[in-house]
Amino acid sequence: xxxxxxxxxxxxxxxxxxxxxxxxxxxxxxxxxxxxxxxxxxxxxxxxxxxxxxxxxxxxxxxxxxxxxxxxxxxxxxxxxxxxxxxxxxxxxxxxxxxxxxxxxxxxxxxxxxxxxxxxxxxxxxxxxxxxxxxxxxxxxxxxxxxxxxxxxxxxxxxxxxxxxxxxxxxxxxxxxxxxxxxxxxxxxxxxxxxxxxxxxxxxxxxxxxxxxxxxxxxxxxxxxxxxxxxxxxxxxxxxxxxxxxxxxxxxxxxxxxxxxxxxxxxxxxxxxxxxxxxxxxxxxxxxxxxxxxxxxxxxxxxxxxxxxxxxxxxxxxxxxxxxxxxxxxxxxxxxxxxxx
Amino acid sequence: xxxxxxxxxxxxxxxxxxxxxxxxxxxxxxxxxxxxxxxxxxxxxxxxxxxxxxxxxxxxxxxxxxxxxxxxxxxxxxxxxxxxxxxxxxxxxxxxxxxxxxxxxxxxxxxxxxxxxxxxxxxxxxxxxxxxxxxxxxxxxxxxxxxxxxxxxxxxxxxxxxxxxxxxxxxxxxxxxxxxxxxxxxxxxxxxxxxxxxxxxxxxxxxxxxxxxxxxxxxxxxxxxxxxxxxxxxxxxxxxxxxxxxxxxxxxxxxxxxxxxxxxxxxxxxxxxxxxxxxxxxxxxxxxxxxxxxxxxxxxxxxxxxxxxxxxxxxxxxxxxxxxxxxxxxxxxxxxxxxxxxxxxxxxxxxxxxxxxxxxxxxxxxxxxxxxxxxxxxxxxxxxx
Numbered sequence: 001x002x003x004x005x006x007x008x009x010x011x012x013x014x015x016x017x018x019x020x021x022x023x024x025x026x027x028x029x030x031x032x033x034x035x036x037x038x039x040x041x042x043x044x045x046x047x048x049x050x051x052x053x054x055x056x057x058x059x060x061x062x063x064x065x066x067x068x069x070x071x072x073x074x075x076x077x078x079x080x081x082x083x084x085x086x087x088x089x090x091x092x093x094x095x096x097x098x099x100x101x102x103x104x105x106x107x108x109x110x111x112x113x114x115x116x117x118x119x120x121x122x123x124x125x126x127x128x129x130x131x132x133x134x135x136x137x138x139x140x141x142x143x144x145x146x147x148x149x150x151x152x153x154x155x156x157x158x159x160x161x162x163x164x165x166x167x168x169x170x171x172x173x174x175x176x177x178x179x180x181x182x183x184x185x186x187x188x189x190x191x192x193x194x195x196x197x198x199x200x201x202x203x204x205x206x207x208x209x210x211x212x213x214x215x216x217x218x219x220x221x222x223x224x225x226x227x228x229x230x231x232x233x234x235x236x237x238x239x240x241x242x243x244x245x246x247x248x249x250x251x252x253x254x255x256x257x258x259x260x261x262x263x264x265x266x267x268x269x270x271x272x273x274x275x276x277x278x279x280x281x282x283x284x285x286x287x288x289x290x291x292x293x294x295x296x297x298x299x300x301x302x303x304x305x306x307x308x309x310x311x312x313x314x315x316x317x318x319x320x321x322x323x324x325x326x327x328x329x330x331x332x333x334x335x336x337x338x339x340x341x
Numbered sequence: 342x343x344x345x346x347x348x349x350x351x352x353x354x355x356x357x358x359x360x361x362x363x364x365x366x367x368x369x370x371x372x373x374x375x376x377x378x379x380x381x382x383x384x385x386x387x388x389x390x391x392x393x394x395x396x397x398x399x400x401x402x403x404x405x406x407x408x409x410x411x412x413x414x415x416x417x418x419x420x421x422x423x424x425x426x427x428x429x430x431x432x433x434x435x436x437x438x439x440x441x442x443x444x445x446x447x448x449x450x451x452x453x454x455x456x457x458x459x460x461x462x463x464x465x466x467x468x469x470x471x472x473x474x475x476x477x478x479x480x481x482x483x484x485x486x487x488x489x490x491x492x493x494x495x496x497x498x499x500x501x502x503x504x505x506x507x508x509x510x511x512x513x514x515x516x517x518x519x520x521x522x523x524x525x526x527x528x529x530x531x532x533x534x535x536x537x538x539x540x541x542x543x544x545x546x547x548x549x550x551x552x553x554x555x556x557x558x559x560x561x562x563x564x565x566x567x568x569x570x571x572x573x574x575x576x577x578x579x580x581x582x583x584x585x586x587x588x589x590x591x592x593x594x595x596x597x598x599x600x601x602x603x604x605x606x607x608x609x610x611x612x613x614x615x616x617x618x619x620x621x622x623x624x625x626x627x628x629x630x631x632x633x634x635x636x637x638x639x640x641x642x643x644x645x646x647x648x649x650x651x652x653x654x655x656x657x658x659x660x661x662x663x664x665x666x667x668x669x670x671x672x673x674x675x676x677x678x679x680x681x682x683x684x685x686x687x688x689x690x691x692x693x694x695x696x697x698x699x700x701x702x703x704x705x706x707x708x709x710x711x712x713x714x715x716x717x718x719x720x721x722x723x724x725x726x
Contacts, residue, residue: 001534005628009530010542012523013599020596021549024560031563136365139358142350147362149712154366156708156715157373162657162674165697169372172379172694175388179375182390211368216719223720243354272553275659278678290660293555297562297664307563314556321551329547 025318032311035080038065038073084312111313114292115320117202121288122270122324125209129266130259132210133217138247140218141225152219159215167279170208171195198285205276205286213269217262224258225251257335264328271321289317373701380695381488384687387694398487406491407484409475416467423459431455445645452706464490492688492695502676502696508587509656509672515591516655517648520598525644527599528606529632533615543607546600554597554660565589565665585667593661598654602647608721609643610636646718649711656704673700 040063048057065073090109097105106112140151158166173180174194185192194200228251236246252259274290277283283291296310350358375395379387383401386394394400401407408416431451439447475482496502531539564571565583572580583589613636621631656674663675671679677700680693708715 001530001536001628003536003538006530006534006536006539009628009632010527013527013603014542016523016592016596017546017549017599020561020593021552021557021599024557025552026560027564028556028560031559036563135361139362139365142355142358143362151362151366152716153708153712154370156712157705158369160653160704160708160715161373162659162700162704164657164659164674164677165700166372168677168693168697169376172376173372177390178388179390179392179395211372215369219716219719223716268551271551272555274553274555278659290553290555293553293559294660294664297555297559305562307559310555310559310562314553314559317553318556321553325551 028311028314031307032084032315033079033081034077035084035308036075036077038075040064041066080308084308085316087309088312088316110287110292111289111316114287114289117286118271118273118289118320119324121202121205121209121273122267125206125213125270126263126266128206128210129213129217130262132214133262134221134255136214136218137221137225140222152222155215155218157215158211159213159219161212163212163275164279166212167205167208167276170204170211171280174204195280195282198282201280201282201286205273205280205282208276208279209270209273213266216265220258220262221255224255228254260328260331264325264332267324267328268321271324289313289320293317373705376694376701377698380492380691380698381490382691383487383489384691386487387691388687397485401487401489402484403487404489405484406487406489408486408488409471409478409482409484411475411478411481412467412471412484413486415471416463419463419467423462427455444641445648448710452710456706492692493699495688496692496695496699500692500696502673502699505671505673505676506699508666508670509674511587512591512594512662512672513652513655515588516594516598517651519591520595520602520651521644521648523595524599524602524606524647525640526632527603529610529636531603531607532610533618543604546603550600550604557593557597558661558664561593561665584665585670587666587670590662590665591655593665594655594658597661598651601654602651605647605650605718605721606643609640609647612643613639642714642717643721645711646714646721649707649714650718652707653704 042061042063044059045062045064046057046059048055050056068074088111090111093109094106094112097103107116136155140148140155143151161169172178175181176193177185181192181194194204233246233250236250241249272290273288274294277286277288277291280286283295287295293310293313296306296313299305378395381401382395382398383404383406385400386398389395389400398407435447435451436444439450531543562584568583569580617639618626618628618631618635621635622628626634658672659674659678662672663678666672666675673696677693677696680689680696
């Protein structure tokens with residue numbers, strides 16, 4: 001295919017990706033070094049309240065935004081360098097905490113709290129998702145043929161469900177004296193509330209993520225299992241390999257490319273953990289990096305959006321994903337170089 | 342394929358394997374099943390701490406909303422036949438009236454008509470027939486199972502959830518059509534070009550896919566809010582404010598989805614033998630003609646599968662739609678956040694549950710109809726790519 005035809009085919013898609021992905025990235029980078037604020041002036045305002053005989057008047061200095069002829073606030077944009085990053089990272093507090101050796105204080109700061117949760121969440125759910133997915137695939141492969149269709153159907157439900165709704169559906173099982181909380185209270189004999197401290201919420205989030213993503217891993221592993229070489233497997237049996245050794249030395253090496261693929265996709269998707277925070281309403285206890293940016297972007301009570309801080313935290317989020325993906329991407333790259341391509 | 346003797350499994354292993362499978366199925370389906378049950382109960386029953394109260398709904402029953410044994414039997418029978426008909430006769434009807442590129446449209450129209458008729462029969466016709474029958478039957482006609490549809494009526498009627506539903510449909514329909522049109526061309530180009538440029542484009546797309554969406558939205562927001570002033574020199578007074586516009590959100594979601602779409606479509610196109618379009622080229626077609634006449638007729642399975650995933654992205658999105666749309670054009674998923682923000686009474690909570698179930702129901706139907714395509718789509722990227 002000539003370059004010109006290739007370009008003609010790809011152009012619309014490329015145009016959209018440049019306009020709505022690449023350019024916004026540049027824009028975010030620039031915004032993170034700028035601050036846009038309304039211009040404020042100090043003016044004397046006289047407020048009068050009706051009183052007996054004469055009105056009681058007080059004059060005070062107020063800061064009010066300057067309006068242009070259309071009644072809109074005039075804003076200025078200035079370069080502030082790394083100020084927004086400083087506001088997000090709050091390094092002075094971090095150093096103070098390190099100086100006094102109190103690590104838990106670092107985790108009180110929004111950004112570090114979010115970073116801790118996001119990384120732990122991504123890295124801990126990864127082996128769980130792969131393990132549970134593989135287990136389901138192996139058992140489904142073991143089941144009677146007629147059962148496989150319905151089982152795949154049921155397994156797809158948690159995967160396909162709207163993430164917010166999925167998180168909510170688990171939230172509602174536990175909220176207040178929901179049936180599962182009531183059940184646990186009956187067993188333990190103590191009063192349990194699942195949404196009053198961080199670690200129980202986190203536990204439920206781990207459960208939710210595995211519940212939501214394991215079907216994806218399962219379907220891919222299941223397809224991979226169909227192509228396992230039966231002869232190799234049988235000769236392994238004749239050589240005296242037990243079930244566990246066969247799994248370890250025949251099946252898992254065969255599935256390795258798929259495991260890498262799932263790990264890659266999972267790292268990408270799980271790093272943007274966000275819907276769980278909304279569904280479980282855990283803002284006060286557990287937050288994630290993407291939620292932090294979202295929170296800066298939503299207007300506060302005065303209707304202002306903290307665009308500069310959002311941009312700074314967005315850039316920091318991006319740096320994180322780059323670090324996270326370097327390892328699996330390098331492996332894919334080596335495979336590509338060494339492969340039949 | 343008969344299992345050879347060497348591969349036979351012990352009874353204990355077979356049993357534990359089956360037990361795990363049952364356990365997984367219960368876990369997978371239970372939360373979804375449970376919110377469906379909750380949504381039909383009076384608030385006190387829905388959030389009762391005993392599961393039996395939630396299922397049988399004594400408080401709902403006490404308020405006079407309930408089903409008798411006759412209702413349940415007839416309802417189940419109608420349900421059974423409706424589902425059977427959907428699986429045996431409906432596909433035939435759809436393929437008879439719509440074929441080729443119109444299959445998808447045919448399915449959508451077919452599913453909508455089916456849903457409408459089903460709702461009419463189930464909630465319109467059945468109560469009309471069963472109410473007098475219940476009165477005649479005496480003890481058999483006594484209500485035993487508490488069940489009420491009042492929350493659905495409240496959500497869809499008073500709270501005007503249908504507006505959000507229509508907005509959702511508008512956004513998803515836009516996302517699916519545009520993302521497929523743009524993505525198919527690019528996917529075909531990438532599959533047929535072995536150049537280094539194509540490879541780097543795919544890598545770039547992979548990097549774009551990894552970006553958290555909030556990063557991108559942070560880039561859009563200031564521009565979208567001020568777009569009327571920024572665009573004024575070009576479009577004059579016609580320049581729109583992009584913030585709150587469904588079509589702006591469609592463009593954003595299409596672009597966010599583009600990396601995934603082109604990867605998936607590329608792997609589908611690679612499975613179509615390139616001899617096919619080479620033959621067309623030998624016969625004198627240009628690349629575009631070959632694409633239109635030879636590739637388009639055989640590409641639909643891959644396109645439908647990719648379309649399903651685009652649909653899911655548009656339909657399930659919370660972050661982009663909640664930040665870029667105003668309350669008036671809000672889609673269903675962010676709208677549900679509004680429910681639990683003002684959730685003051687338990688009635689509000691159950692209405693939120695009903696709204697959640699309403700969002701899930703179309704997805705449930707989607708998996709039912711397109712299970713095979715979804716599975717093939719999931720594996721296409723991984724196994725072959």
